[in-house]
Amino acid sequence: MASMAMATSTEARAVSSAAAKRFNAGLLDFLRRSPTPFHATANLAARLRAAGYAELREGDAWRIAPRGRYFVTRNGSSLIAFRLGSAPLVEGGLRLVGAHTDSPCLRLKPNAIVEQAGYVKCGVEVYGGVLLNPWFDRDLSLAGRVTLRDKRGALVSALIDFERAVAIIPSLAIHLDREANEHRSINKQTMLPPVLALAGGEPFDLPRFVAQALKRQHPALARAELLDFELSFYDTQGPALVGVEEEFIASARLDNLLSCHTGLDALLGNDADTAQLFIASDHEEVGSTTSAGARGNFLKSVLERLTGGDEAFARVMARSLLVSTDNAHGIHPNFADKHDGRHGPVLNRGPVVKVNSNQSYATNSESAALFKHAAHAAKVELQSFVTRTDMGCGGTIGPMTAAGLGVRTVDVGVPTFAMHSIRELAGSDDAHALQRVLRAFYALPDLGIASA
Numbered sequence: 420m421a422s423m424a425m426a427t428s429t430e431a432r433a434v435s436s437a438a439a440k441r442f443n444a445g446l447l448d449f450l451r452r453s454p455t456p457f458h459a460t461a462n463l464a465a466r467l468r469a470a471g472y473a474e475l476r477e478g479d480a481w482r483i484a485p486r487g488r489y490f491v492t493r494n495g496s497s498l499i500a501f502r503l504g505s506a507p508l509v510e511g512g513l514r515l516v517g518a519h520t521d522s523p524c525l526r527l528k529p530n531a532i533v534e535q536a537g538y539v540k541c542g543v544e545v546y547g548g549v550l551l552n553p554w555f556d557r558d559l560s561l562a563g564r565v566t567l568r569d570k571r572g573a574l575v576s577a578l579i580d581f582e583r584a585v586a587i588i589p590s591l592a593i594h595l596d597r598e599a600n601e602h603r604s605i606n607k608q609t610m611l612p613p614v615l616a617l618a619g620g621e622p623f624d625l626p627r628f629v630a631q632a633l634k635r636q637h638p639a640l641a642r643a644e645l646l647d648f649e650l651s652f653y654d655t656q657g658p659a660l661v662g663v664e665e666e667f668i669a670s671a672r673l674d675n676l677l678s679c680h681t682g683l684d685a686l687l688g689n690d691a692d693t694a695q696l697f698i699a700s701d702h703e704e705v706g707s708t709t710s711a712g713a714r715g716n717f718l719k720s721v722l723e724r725l726t727g728g729d730e731a732f733a734r735v736m737a738r739s740l741l742v743s744t745d746n747a748h749g750i751h752p753n754f755a756d757k758h759d760g761r762h763g764p765v766l767n768r769g770p771v772v773k774v775n776s777n778q779s780y781a782t783n784s785e786s787a788a789l790f791k792h793a794a795h796a797a798k799v800e801l802q803s804f805v806t807r808t809d810m811g812c813g814g815t816i817g818p819m820t821a822a823g824l825g826v827r828t829v830d831v832g833v834p835t836f837a838m839h840s841i842r843e844l845a846g847s848d849d850a851h852a853l854q855r856v857l858r859a860f861y862a863l864p865d866l867g868i869a870s871a
Contacts, residue, residue: 446677446681449679450670450672450676450677450680453676454653455651459699460492467687471488475490477491481724483503483724485505486502496702497698497701497711499696499697501694514740515739515741517682517697517700517742517816518678518682518698518743518745519675519679519700520676522676523549524547525611527544527563529647532625534623540615547704551607552605553840555590557655558587558655559588559654560580560582560583560585560654561650561652562651562653564578565649565650566647570642574646579632579636580632666847667846673845674835674839674843675703675746677746678745680850681857682857683699685861688858691864693861695861698718700717700816707819714819736825736826740866742790744832747764747804747831747834748764748804748806749763765834766836766849768800770831771834772802772804774805779815789868790831792863793856793857793863794856797858802834815830817830
């Protein structure tokens with residue numbers, strides 16, 4: 420009997436491992452094809468269309484059918500997808516999962532091109548809380564959204580990606596800064612402009628440069644007039660499994676595209692007869708106070724259209740739960756003293772429930788219990804994160820969404836290293852484990868908690 424039980428356990432692990440490999444292959448592909456929030460949202464939308472979700476537009480009248488599947492975008496950088504169950508929302512509530520599409524990066528300034536000392540550089544703004552040192556000496560490409568006037572005089576927006584290294588931020592040689600390893604500080608204005616080319620001859624023409632990418636990706640727009648752009652630099656080194664046993668995922672934008680892929684995968688991967696919603700918001704890294712951010716009215720507007728009125732909205736929110744998914748700080752083996760000794764999550768030991776008594780995270784005992792209930796159903800072990808009491812705590816979309824909607828919320832995520840670096844690190848088992856918990860959460864038949 421013991422040998423039979425061992426065989427069954429081994430087979431189960433093999434099935435789980437195969438599922439995790441398939442999941443990670445999809446995650447790495449999504450990361451590779453999503454250098455900006457615009458690309459991430461377009462890729463999420465394409466997957467929803469392929470799964471039979473109907474696209475809605477905010478400016479149209481909505482006709483929502485029972486058990487229907489729909490999605491809507493705002494600004495091309497935020498997305499909400501939802502599916503309805505057979506029970507009225509005021510009875511069963513909504514199971515909501517939230518993430519964000521943006522990541523810290525360097526973004527091109529409007530009048531970007533500068534010539535200095537024989538070279539063409541481009542001015543950049545620092546978007547979000549970037550860990551700057553790793554951006555030096557990387558092969559950088561450009562991607563984002565451009566708005567054009569075509570040959571008919573019509574305005575059109577398009578996504579572009581140069582898909583090759585077009586710039587680099589060279590470090591200053593150690594010979595010219597002997598204290599660089601001890602006392603280096605970075606001036607964002609003077610030290611970060613990437614080098615594009617040698618100067619000389621005709622001035623560098625940014626519209627013509629953009630037209631090169633348009634010619635390849637949107638041939639009909641190659642001769643259109645460039646009116647404006649939102650372009651970001653990104654590292655051309657692709658995502659990869661690393662480690663002796665491929666224990667880790669190394670990639671740009673794990674914070675928070677990992678959660679975007681995981682949340683959508685969980686939505687599409689279950690057939691439960693419950694009301695489910697997934698939201699991926701832009702601008703979390705800069706405070707979320709935009710029309711496409713979590714402090715805006717995008718989610719509330721959609722929910723009001725689904726519920727149909729103030730009283731119904733309040734009743735639905737009282738019966739709902741939001742799982743805010745954003746990466747957590749794994750305990751770093753070289754900086755273990757930066758963590759509370761009993762709350763230092765380890766990579767590949769499961770998703771993390773994040774707690775902060777000062778409400779930087781929206782988790783409370785009841786919302787955490789509901790998430791743990793889903794984890795139990797999924798047979799997934801969880802970890803806890805609480806920041807050191809003598810250190811500050813980061814934030815998520817959880818508290819602001821909870822405050823704006825009045826919905827119970829739990830903050831969770833997978834543990835990572837090098838958060839906000841140009842290349843972050845996560846465990847290769849953890850994202851799939853989170854996906855399994857979110858699938859179980861979406862399928863929970865009841866979100867109620869009785870009073871003793």
